[in-house]
Amino acid sequence: MPRGRILAVDDQRYFRELIEVLLVEEGFEVQTCASGEEALRLLDHAVFDVIVTDLVMPAMTGIDLVQRVKERDPEQEIIVVTGVVDVQSAVDAMKVGATDYLLKPFDRATLSSALEGILQRARLRQERDRLLAENIEFLGERALFERAIALFRATTLEALSEKVLDGVCRETGAQGGVLWWQAEDAPAELRLLVAHGLVRLEEERAQLGAGELPQALRETGATTALVDWSDPNGLPRPALVVALRRGGALVGLFRLTDKLGGELFDDVDRACAEKFLSFADAAYRNVERFQRLERRTLQDPDTGAYRIEYLHDVVRNEIEKANRFGRSFSLVSLAIEPLAPLRKRLDDQAFRNWHGSLARYLARQLRATDLLAVEGEGQFCLLLVETAAVGAATFKQRTRLALGRGEPLAAVKAALRPEVIAGSVSYPGDATQHEALLRLLERRLGEDRRARERERRLAALPIGDALTRLIESGEGEPAPAVASLFQFAISEVGRRPRERNLMFCRPGALFADALAEGLRRRPDAACETELVVLADPLGVGMAEQGVTWLPADAVAGPPFAVHFGDGPSYVLVADVNGEPGHVRWFHSADRSLAESLAFRLQRELRVPRLS
Incomplete structure (x- = not known):
């Protein structure tokens, strides 16, 4: 040589x-x-x-x-x-x-x-350069190893995902990153979990279906791909997407954008992302094992439901997620009472068996993402994720009916059979702090307990007669003043377009003009409120869009307006009382009453559920 x-x-x-x-x-x-x-x-x-x-x-x-x-x-x-x-x-x-x-x-x-x-x-010089390169590579590997080890300190999916997204952005030089993760209740769907850096959350898709994935990932089953990810204006946006798979199934999708210096992502970035996520996958499996162990530890052995302390920890975490991503959730408190008569008839083991069967029956009413916790004998608290006030009320109505017909309660003799008391609160509509939500939830449960007797009396009457019965406790008032309140209620529909509400009204001749003027004053923007009017369309053009019109005689009785949902609840019922220019009317902001009437009207009028 x-x-x-x-x-x-x-x-x-x-x-x-x-x-x-x-x-x-x-x-x-x-x-x-x-x-x-x-x-x-x-x-x-x-x-x-x-x-x-x-x-x-x-x-x-x-x-x-x-x-x-x-x-x-x-x-x-x-x-x-x-x-x-x-x-x-x-x-x-x-x-x-x-x-x-x-x-x-x-x-x-x-x-x-x-x-x-x-x-x-x-x-x-070559040997020096080789050693220097080896040292640099070693330092890089050591830094990567230290970041990977830090991942294993996380014990929740959200905390780990924030660390992983930050790490993969560092490895690739990305200034913005988003992670969609497999939904528990819909494994074929990915839902927005965390975001990092130069990302506008309001512009990101809340969920991704299999058909919305980049073609390179769908067709080849690749782990990474360099794509143009269109921004909300339809403009191409260079991105590196990284898929995390388990047994061929996609469990997470990372999208990285805005590389430092305005450069484009390349194959080196793909390799770095794949290497880092190989560590991250092990950390995700570790979190899943920890959560399974934690759930087993925090489950009540008699009912299989979680202990209330665990639910409170989850709610605090849910508040952080909901605040960050603009989502909602609800808490429902259920009380099966009174239990004392049944307690006296059953021995301790038989009662524990019955109580456990009740909890398991209740758990079957939930989605995979919801959570059931036991507070005491016959006392349960439920977390309904991504559920607003109307959805929580729908759940209460459905669950109350299901429990009443289900074996745990139906098998109890009528004289001993307890009833279901339920209260609910929603974030952020009712409160934004954990303690405030719990205080309001306790108050709502008490309101429902006090309202049960009134609801039983009203439920025994046809809906028109029930509304008339409310007027009997009302007072006289000049007709224009009452009509102005009705008009204001209609015009407020849609002021907060993201609120989900139900509103039913029957204007009759008394409030026909107020209805027309209220519709004209409504905001033009689309909203989540379902407005059902029992009257012939008024012909006021664009103002009538988004209104469901039903025959005025679909419900007999006096003119009324019932509103329930994320916004304020109220019930207004009025009728001519014989005195010229005056009406006898009933008005209440009782949430339990508004909820009961709204869902009864929804059932009897067969209006599709807004959930």
């Missing part, structure tokens, strides 16, 4: 052949060129350890050659050869990049020694 590859450049054949003979005898591999131009052409496709060139040559001088070579490869080693009278030229050549110079005449030992010195320094 030659000691090194040398290129000798000299316009005089004698010196070219002399250098070639001397160096070959010393074990070097040598090629020669007669001019700088020829040397440059050779360097286009050949690599040499050292170039030895004469300074004084026609056309392209040695200094010119040194400059041209250094422009191509700043690391190229070059020795210039000159006579004693041209020492200054050699110094000039050193200034533009030559490594060393030799004076003519020189012998074999001098030339060989100069070359060996240069090659030895080059080898030392």
Whole structure:
């Protein structure tokens, strides 16, 4: 193996052949060129350890050659050869990049020694660079390892996901990142879980179906892909998407954007993301095992429901998520009471068995993402995720009916059978702090307990008669004043478009003008409130959009308005009382009454549920 590859450049054949003979005898591999131009052409496709060139040559001088070579490869080693009278030229050549110079005449030992010195320094430099690269790689691997170890300190899915998203953004230089994670109740759907950096949450999709995934991930089953992820304006946005899969199923999708410096993501970024997520996958599995263990530890052995302390911890975490992503959730408190008569008839073990069967029956009414906790005998608290006030009320109505018909209660003799008391609160409509939600939930449960007897009396009457019964406790009031309240109620529908509400009204002749004016004053924006009017359409154009019109005689009785949902609840019922210009009317903000009437009207009018 030659000691090194040398290129000798000299316009005089004698010196070219002399250098070639001397160096070959010393074990070097040598090629020669007669001019700088020829040397440059050779360097286009050949690599040499050292170039030895004469300074004084026609056309392209040695200094010119040194400059041209250094422009191509700043690391190229070059020795210039000159006579004693041209020492200054050699110094000039050193200034533009030559490594060393030799004076003519020189012998074999001098030339060989100069070359060996240069090659030895080059080898030392290469070894230094290799060690430096290894150290840099080691430091990078160590930093990656330390970040990966930190992932295993997280014990919740959300906390871990924030760490993972931050880490993968660091690894790839992304300034923005979003993670969608597999939904527990719909495994084929991914839901927005966390975001990081330059991301506008309000513009991100809350969920992704299989058909919305990038084509590269859908068709090939790849782990990473470089795609154009359209922004809300339809403009392409360069992105790196990374899929986390388990057994071929997609459990998480990371989307990274806005790489530092405005650069595009490349294959190196893909490799870095894949490597980091291989650690993250182990951390996710660890969190899942921890949560399974935690749930088993925090479950009540008699009922299988969670202990109330665990539910409160989950609610605090849910408040953080709901606040960050603009979502809602509800808490429902259920009390099965009185239990004392049943307690006296059953021995302790039989009662515990009955209570456990009640809890298991109740758990079957829940979605996979909901949570049931036991507070005491016959006392349960439920967390309904991504559920607003109307959805929670729907759940209460359905669950009250299901429990009444279900075996745990239906099997109890009528004289001993307890009833279901239920209260609910919603975030953020009712409160935004954990303690405030719990206080209001307790008050709502008490209100429902007190309202049960009234609801039983009203439920025994046709809906029209029940509304008339309410007026009996009302007072007289000038008709225009009551009509203005009815008009205001209609005009307020849609003021807060994100609120989900139910409103039923029957204007009759008394409030016909107030209805028309209220509809005209409504905001034009689409809203989540279901407005059902028992009257013929008024012909007021755009104002009637989003209104369900039903025949006025679909419900007999006096004019009324019932509103229930995320916004304030109220009931207004009025009728002419015989005194000119006056009406007898009933008005209440009782939430239990509004809820009961709204859902009774929904059932009897067969209006689709807003949940």
